[in-house]
Amino acid sequence: MVIQILTIVLPVFALIGIGYGSARSGLLDSTIGDALGEFVFVIAIPIMIFRTLATSSLGGVSPWGFWFAYFTGVAVTWAIGMVIMRKVFHREARAVVIGGISASFANTVMLAIPLITAIFAEEGLVPLFVLISVHLPVLTIVCALLMERAAVVDGTEQGRPALQILRTVLVNLATNPIVVGILAGAAWRFVGLPISGIFADVLNRIASAAIPVALFSLGMSMVRYGVRGNVGPALIMSFLKAVVMPAVVYVTARFAVGLPPLWVAVATLTACCPTGINAFLFANRYGTGHALSANSITFTTAAAVVTTGLWMAFLAV
Numbered sequence: 226m227v228i229q230i231l232t233i234v235l236p237v238f239a240l241i242g243i244g245y246g247s248a249r250s251g252l253l254d255s256t257i258g259d260a261l262g263e264f265v266f267v268i269a270i271p272i273m274i275f276r277t278l279a280t281s282s283l284g285g286v287s288p289w290g291f292w293f294a295y296f297t298g299v300a301v302t303w304a305i306g307m308v309i310m311r312k313v314f315h316r317e318a319r320a321v322v323i324g325g326i327s328a329s330f331a332n333t334v335m336l337a338i339p340l341i342t343a344i345f346a347e348e349g350l351v352p353l354f355v356l357i358s359v360h361l362p363v364l365t366i367v368c369a370l371l372m373e374r375a376a377v378v379d380g381t382e383q384g385r386p387a388l389q390i391l392r393t394v395l396v397n398l399a400t401n402p403i404v405v406g407i408l409a410g411a412a413w414r415f416v417g418l419p420i421s422g423i424f425a426d427v428l429n430r431i432a433s434a435a436i437p438v439a440l441f442s443l444g445m446s447m448v449r450y451g452v453r454g455n456v457g458p459a460l461i462m463s464f465l466k467a468v469v470m471p472a473v474v475y476v477t478a479r480f481a482v483g484l485p486p487l488w489v490a491v492a493t494l495t496a497c498c499p500t501g502i503n504a505f506l507f508a509n510r511y512g513t514g515h516a517l518s519a520n521s522i523t524f525t526t527a528a529a530v531v532t533t534g535l536w537m538a539f540l541a542v
Contacts, residue, residue: 230538237343238529244447249448258442261438262446265438266402267402270435271402272431272435273432275407275428276410276420277354281347281350282351286352290484291482292355293482294482295474296363297474302329302465306329310325310458319514322514323518324458327462327463328462328521330503331466331495331500332500335501336440337498338439345490345491349490353495357403361398365394368507369390369393369394372511373385446502450522451523452520459520466497466500474492474493475493478492490540490542493540494537498529499522501522502522505522
C-alpha cells in the first residue's frame with residue numbers, strides 16, 4: 226500500500242520540487258515560471274476542462290450532494306479559522322478573513338487536477354471539474370464580500386454596495402479562462418457536437434501538457450512565498466486545511482449525502498490539497514495577512530506529499 230501511494234504521489238511533488246529548485250538556484254528566471262503559469266491558466270487547463278466536460282457524463286450522480294458535501298467542509302473550516310484568528314490571536318477583521326481563506330481555499334486547479342489525474346485518471350476528473358465549475362465563482366464572491374466588509378470595519382476603505390461588488394466580481398469571472406472553459410465544455414456537450422479527428426488531436430496534445438507544466442510552474446512560484454513570520458497562526462490554519470477540512474468533507478460526503486466511493490474520494494482529496502494562491506492574492510489586494518497566507522501556502526504544499534498520502538491510505542485508493 227505504501228509503495229503504491231508513493232508511486233502515485235511522489236512524481237507529482239517531484240515535478241513541483243524540480244520547478245522550485247530551478248527557480249531557487251537561478252537556473253531559470255522567475256519570469257519564466259510566471260509565463261508557464263499563464264500558459265497553464267489561460268490555455269492548457271481551460272482546454273483540458275473543455276475536453277473533459279464535452280465528452281464525459283456524470284454517471285447519474287447529482288452534483289448538488291457533491292457540492293453540499295464539499296462546501297460544508299469549506300464553511301465549517303472557514304468559520305473555525307476565523308474564530309481562532311479573532312479569539313486566540315486577536316487579529317483585525319481583514320486578517321481574520323484571510324485566516325478563513327487560508328484554511329479553506331484549496332488549490333483546485335494547479336494541484337488537484339494533477340493529483341486526481343494521477344490517482345483516478347480521466348474518470349476522476351469528471352467530479353473534480355463539477356466542483357471546479359462552482360468553486361471559483363462561489364468562493365471568489367464570498368471572499369470579495371467578506372473582505373470588503375472587513376476593510377470597512379478596519380477603516381481602511383469606504384463601504385460599497387453589495388450589488389456593486391457582486392457586479393465587479395461577476396464581470397471578472399465572465400472573462401476568467403477557467404470559467405470560459407467550463408461554460409464552453411458544458412455547452413458543447415449540451416448541443417451534442419462530436420470531438421474527433423484533428424480537433425481532438427490538438428485538444429489532447431495541449432491538455433497533455435497541462436499537468437506537468439502546471440506542477441513545474443507551481444514549484445517555481447513557491448520561491449516567492451517562503452516563511453515570513455506569523456508561524457503559529459499559519460501552522461494552525463494549515464492543520465485546518467490539511468486535516469479538518471477533508472475530514473468534514475469526507476464525513477458529509479459519505480454519511481450525510483451517501484455519494485459513490487469515487488466522488489467521496491475526489492471530494493476528500495481535493496479538500497486536503499494545499500492552500501491556493503488566492504489567499505495571498507486577497508491578502509495583497511487588501512494590504513494585510515501577507516505572512517499568514519504565504520506561510521499557509523508554503524506549509525500545506527511542503528507537507529502535501531505526506532498529508533495526501535495519508536488521506537489516500539485512509540480512503541484505500
